Amino acid sequence: MEIKLKINGINKEVTIKEGEYLQSALKKLGFLNVRKGCETGSCGLCTVLLDGKPTLSCSTLAVRGIGKDITTLEGESVEVAKFAEVLTGEGADQCGYCSPGFTLTVIAMKRELESPTIDEIKHYLTGNLCRCTGYMGQLRAVKKYMEVK
C-alpha cells in the first residue's frame, strides 16, 4: 500500500506492508537515526514527534502518521544543535545510540512544560532509557537547556 506522509514539512510517499510501523516506514525513507531499541515500546529510542508530541514510532502504525506533522531529528536541526552543545558540554553523551529519541523528547518537553520542577522533568523523560550515563549528566544538561534552576 502506498501512503503519503508529511515528514519535516515535506510530503513523501512510501510503500508499506499491512501492519507496518512508522519506525520501519521512516527507515525506508532514509531517516536512519529513527532507531529501534526494544520492539516493546519500553526504551524510547524510536521517538519522533507527531504534531509536536513525542510518539514511539516502533509501536505506532505507519498509517497513523497520515495527515500528521511528523518530525524527526533532521526537522529540528536548530534546537538539536543547541541541545547537543549543552549535552556534550556536560560530557553526558556516551554511546549516543539513544540520543535522537531522547533529544526529540527534550525539545518537545521544553515547548510543553513551563518552568517545570525536577520531578516533572524526570517524569516527562522517564520513558527514554539510557544504559550508559546514569541520567545525572543528562539532567544537568536538560536543566541548563531549559534554564531551570
Place this chain on the structure above:
Amino acid sequence: MNYVGEGIKKIDGMGLIKGASSYTEDIALGHNYLTVKLLRSPHAFARIKNIDTTIASKIEGIECILTYKDVTDKRFTLAGQSFPEPSPHDRRILGEFVRYVGDEVAIVAGKDEESVLKAMKLIKVDYEILEPILDFEKAIDHKTIIHTEKPYTSFNYGNEHMRNIAAQDLLVEGDVEEELANSDVVIEHSYHTQSQIHGMMENYIAVTYMDFQDRMNIISSTQIPFHVRRHVSKILDIPRSKIKVIKPRVGGGFGGKQTAPMEIYPALITKVTGKPAKLAYNRKETHTCTTTRHEMKLTVRLGATKDGIINAVDIHGLSNTGAYGEHAWTVFSVVGQKTLPMYRAKARRFYGEVVYTNMTTAGAFRGYGATQGTFALESAVNELAKKLDMDPSLIREKNLVKQGEINPTLNSFVGEKSIELASSTLDECITRGKEMIGWDKKYPMQKISPTKARGIGMAVTMQGSGIHGIDTASATLKLNDDGFYTLLVGVSDMGQGCDTVVAQMAAEILGVPVSKIIVNSTDTDVNPYDPGAYASSGTYVTGNAVIKAANLMVEKIVEGASKILNVPEEDIEFNGESLLLKDGKEISLDEIAYKLVSYKGQNQIMTTGTWGGYTSPPPFIAGFAEVEVDLETGKVEMVDYVAVVDCGTVINPNLARIQVEGGVAQGIGLALFEDIKYDAKGKMISDTFMQYKIPSRCDVGDIRVEFKPSFEPTGPFGAKSIGEVVINTSAPAIADAVANATGVRIRTLPITPEKVLMGIVNAEF
C-alpha cells in the same frame, strides 16, 4: 597541562547527537545484503536426531540453509581474549547437541526477512530431548553431562567436563584455617549474585561482504575487532590477510561485545554464497543468545580480633557459565584477584568452581567478577562490623591496604613478585564520602515516619587497569601534509570516550588543540593492534602507547626539520604550532609538514608506540548509599548515592564523572531490579525490556561524584582506569543501607520488595 585534566567535549559527541550515520546499521547500506537469521533450539538440552531442510530450501528467495551437517566440526571459543585464549574451546558453529534454549540449530539466508522467516518455519527438526541442568548448585557430578567431549584448553585451569566443571581457581596466601581458629570472631555467610543483562541500547549486528580484492569485510558493532578477525580466520578457515574488520561507532557494550557471538554466521554465509550478508539480532536474541554476567554463589568466612583487625579472608565461589565456557575461568579468577588484596590479613584464600548449565552463556560484563566478589566481601565486612558493634568505616580504616604497602595478592598470580601499591587515596575517598553523605549524622538509620525508614550503607572496591603481562596496545601517529595529525589506535570507543581521552594525551605532548588530532579506530587493516576495549585498559594501556608515539613524533619533527633547514637539532625549539630557530626565524608546523612530505623532504613521518604493563594498578572507589524503605511494602527507593573515586590523574573530569554515574546506576540495577527469569523448562522469560527492568531516570535517586586523584607512576600522566571499578560498590552499599534501615540483611540479589518485606514479617513473627 593544557588538555589533560580538562573536561573537553567528546570528539564524536556532536555528530552522534545530531544523528550522523555512524553505527553499523547506518553505514552498511547499498550492498543488497542477504538477510541472515538463526533457527534456534526450543529445548534447554537436546540431541538433533534428524534435520530436514528440503521443503524450506524451496521457498522463493532462499539462498542458503546450513545445518551441523554442512559445517566444520572444529571447536572454538567466542570469548574475545588475547591468544592463546584462556577459555575452553567447547563450541561449534552448529552441532548435533543444543545446550540451551536459543542455541543455534540452522543458519538461514535469503533475499528478505519474509522468505527467511517462512523457511525457518519449514525446517523440520527431530529432537531427542535430554534432561537439562537449570540449577547451577546441582551441576557438579549431575547425571546429565553437558559437554561429553573434552574441550581444548590453552593451559590447565581445572576443566573437568565430565563433572560439568568448566574451570577452577585457587589463590591462597598463608594458613586460612589456622588464622580463623585464632580469631576472636568468625563470621560465615553465603551471598548470591544473579546473572545480569548488559542491556546496551544497540543490539548486536554484523554485516559481511567480499570486496574488490576478494577479501572478507566484516562490519561489526564490537569491542574486539582484532579478536573477531582471529575468530573468523580460525573458525572459517580464511587466511587472516583476507579479512578486514571494520568497527563503526558502537552503541554500548559493557563487556557484552567483548564476546563475538554472531559475526561468524553472516561471514559463513558470505563465504558459501559469495554474497553480502547481514545478521541483526533483535532485542530477544540480544538478551537470550549472547552472554550475561556470571551468576555466582560466594561463601565468605572472615576471622577478626575483637578490636576489628581482620586475620583471615576466605572465599569459596561457585560460578555459572551457562552452556559454554566464555570467560569462565578469567571472570572467576578476578573474583579473588580484586577482593583478596583489599584488606591486610595474615591469610587469605579464594577457591572454587565454574560450572556448566543449560542456561544462556555467561561472559564478560563490566566489573568482570570483581562486582560479584565485592558484593560478597563487602557485605561480609559490613556484617563483621555489626557483629563487633563497630562503625563499618572504622573497620575499613583499620584494615584496608594503603599506598606504599607490599601486597602478596595484588599482582594477581601466586608465585609472582609481590607488588607495591604505588597509588591509592582510598582512605581519603572514604573520609570525603562520609562527609558528603552525612555519615556521622545519619548512620545507621533514621525513622522518617511510622512506615518509612532511611538507612545508609557503604562499600569499597578496586579493579585493575589492563591485564598485566598480557595487554599490549599500540598507537600510530601520522603527521599530515597540512600540519595536523592522525592518531591511529585499535581500542574501541563504545561510548566511554577513549577516542577523546587518547586525543587529549596526544594533544598534550604535541602541543596542539585536540581538534588538530583526528582519531581513527576503525579498521584492522589500518589501525595498529590492540586487544580491544576491555579490562579497563583504554586510558591506561593505549594511553601509554599514545604517549610513546607522541614523544617520538616530536623528536622526528625536529630531526626532519633539522635536515630540511640545515640547522642543528639543538638550535630548533618546537612548541607545537611552529619551530623556533636560534636565529630568530619561525617556521609553522603547517609549512614544515608540507616540506617534509614533498620532494624536498621525502620524509612522511609516522611514529608508533607500543606499551604493555607489568602491573595492573588498581583504581579505587568508596560508595555510600542512602535508601528509603517502605516498611509496609518492602519497597526500596534510592535517595542518594555518593561515589568518591581514585582513578589516579583524572584525564577528562566530565567524561570520568559520567563513567562513574553510569556505572553506579548499572550497579543500582543489579542491586534492586535486574533479574533474569527462566521458566521451568529453561526458557528465558525476561527477554525484553518489558520484563527485564533496567533502571529508568526515576529509579536511581541522586548520584553524586567526586574524585580524590592519586598519581600512578606507571600511568599515562599518572592516570589509572575508571570504566569498571565504578559498578562494584552499589549492591553491597545498598544491601547494607537496607539492613540498617530495616534490620533485614538481604544476601541474595536483587533486593526486591518481596524479600525485604518477608524479612520484616519473619523478624516480627
